Amino acid sequence: MSKILIVEDEKPIREFIAINLKREKYEVVEAVSGEEALSLLKDEEVDLVILDIMLPGIDGYEVCRNIRENLPDTAIIMVTAKSQDMDKVIGLELGADDYVIKPFNTYELIARIRSVLRRTKKTSALKSQTIIDGSLKINPVSQMVYKNGNVVELTPKEFGLLLTLAKSPGEVFERNRLLDIVWDEEYFGDTKTVDVHIRRLREKIEDNPSQPVYIETVWGVGYRWRLK
Numbered sequence: 001m002s003k004i005l006i007v008e009d010e011k012p013i014r015e016f017i018a019i020n021l022k023r024e025k026y027e028v029v030e031a032v033s034g035e036e037a038l039s040l041l042k043d044e045e046v047d048l049v050i051l052d053i054m055l056p057g058i059d060g061y062e063v064c065r066n067i068r069e070n071l072p073d074t075a076i077i078m079v080t081a082k083s084q085d086m087d088k089v090i091g092l093e094l095g096a097d098d099y100v101i102k103p104f105n106t107y108e109l110i111a112r113i114r115s116v117l118r119r120t121k122k123t124s125a126l127k128s129q130t131i132i133d134g135s136l137k138i139n140p141v142s143q144m145v146y147k148n149g150n151v152v153e154l155t156p157k158e159f160g161l162l163l164t165l166a167k168s169p170g171e172v173f174e175r176n177r178l179l180d181i182v183w184d185e186e187y188f189g190d191t192k193t194v195d196v197h198i199r200r201l202r203e204k205i206e207d208n209p210s211q212p213v214y215i216e217t218v219w220g221v222g223y224r225w226r227l228k
């Protein structure tokens with residue numbers, strides 16, 4: 001069971017997050033300030049910290065910097081009220097693993113927590129580890145994909161899409177973002193291309209492409225790898 005520290009001075013928000021994480025069977029500890037969080041982290045081993053930026057005393061940026069320096073294996077999800085703040089987080093390269101913007105819903109937060117924990121656990125265990133999900137096996141190094149033990153032939157773009165989605169189960173990827181990640185700057189067309197490639201990919205990896213169990217369509221937004 002993963003242990004999560006919630007650092008948030010606003011009691012209703014802190015309690016709301018705590019209740020929902022406990023419901024998901026996470027072990028939860030809480031801190032009302034950055035100072036309390038840092039002193040708590042000296043005694044307790046925590047897998048992930050949900051860190052509000054606006055805190056009394058030392059702020060979330062400072063806490064993030066401190067955790068990164070002293071506890072490099074602890075994952076951090078930053079919480080902010082405004083999307084502009086995230087430019088700062090990313091710009092300063094504080095090393096947060098992900099972020100959520102208030103107001104966020106529980107589903108989004110849980111999905112990000114799962115995704116970050118999966119990612120960080122994998123990184124600390126063995127880098128470039130094979131992803132195994134149901135009957136699928138994806139090797140990021142050899143770029144080989146197997147379904148029920150049989151090789152699945154994918155084009156480089158299909159493989160890029162597959163790996164991008166499968167690496168972050170539950171995370172929604174907008175079509176534009178997939179274009180950015182998988183196609184880089186070489187592509188000038190429209191996002192329909194993503195749909196075409198997803199369709200081909202589904203035909204290769206899904207038992208029933210019209211009822212996909214791996215790649216879900218998020219209507220009006222994009223795609224996500226289904227959380228099992």
Ligand code: CA
Nearest residue numbers: 009052054055
């Ligand atoms: Ca706050």
